[in-house]
Amino acid sequence: MSDDALLDVRDLVVRYGDMTAVDHVSFTVAPGETLALNGPSGCGKSSTALAVLQLRRPSSGEVLFEGRELTTLSERELRPVRPRIQPVFQDPYGSLSPRHRIRDAVAEPLKVQGRWNGTDGPVCVAELLDRVGLDPSYGDRHPHELSGGQCQRAGIARALASEPRLLVLDEPVSALDPSVRAGVLNLLADLQDELGLGYLFICHDRAVVRHFADRVIEMREGRVISG
Template sequence: MNALLEVRDLDVRYGARRVVDGVSFTVGAGEAVGLVGPSGCGKSTTALAVLGLLRPHSGSVRFSGVELTGLRARELRALRPRFQPVFQDAYGALSPRREVRHQIAEPLRVHGRWRAADGPARVDELLERVGLSPAHGRRLPHELSGGQCQRVSIARALATRPELLVLDEPTSALDPSLRAGILNLLMDLQDSLGVGFLLISHDHAAVHHVGDRILTMRDGRLVA
């Protein structure tokens, strides 16, 4: 399997404190890799470094053969459609005053991919892809459940047809019944779209449900 994401000797520090210590792993094209560990172990910091939202002290993050660390903002922005984040707080990730259909369309507009002729149909397709209806697109976030909001966040992440989703605790704020629905959705997306995942969670059961491989992190290091 070709490596889509390659992380080598990643080292992230906050002042003198080393939060991520020599972490190395790969995610293959279409592969779901779980990164599990207790709160404070450095897994979310690893996600931020992978996404280019935090600059590591040292180490390498390569996406599709391109070194991300040290890229200029414009160069990183050109690659962003190919790897997208999904965060834990779905409500917080959405604007409370905009209908969700406009928020799903936003990545297409930002990256110059919006076309008036077929853009609305693309948004409806994305809503249906994540188990919602086009009618949900005309609602505000507070009119949706937590699980529906997380589905909207996933739809927005899929808008640019990424090859990799980096999901940071995407089910931890949900009730158990809703968690199962999101995990099943992720498995379906992997099968139907071939998208790869880096799924970060403290919930071992959730990660084992979805992941092709499981990595365990503790005190900033991979231990298994």
């Protein structure tokens, strides 16, 4: 493992039955760095992201986060690690429950991790919403009352609640109108500068990747072809 690597993926293989979705993929992500996985739909980008998050257990290979090998850990052993690696998914509405107010969605990780109390919890949520450029009053709204860009900002606030070191961003702006994509990308860049976050950035849009990423890995048919 590289001395400065936050994430070190080695010879990752992900299979679905007889189909190999990810074929011996290796890469590293350093703190404060954005590594992009670029390629067409079906090339294995999202399967790689799910394996890094341990939401899909890989068939073989290693995923080292902060020096710890994750693929051999049980679900119980993964619990203290999961807050440090947080996802931001493509669909801003689908990633938030339509039944819950925004403040409850953002607070959910705090409650799951036992870090919520009735005194400072709401204050923390207000601060998180403000940090992602949302007025704290938006916490009283439901997802359908927000725009796609606002919902994605709420999703980012929820990810930040866990105080992560790495964000896995799976097509975070592809479902947004072009007019709001730049604002969300600028927010992510500002958060990275402020917090020193590492980003694994999944994207099929080469123009976005060239603008946003520090390094780019090109994938085709489950394999790395450059980068």
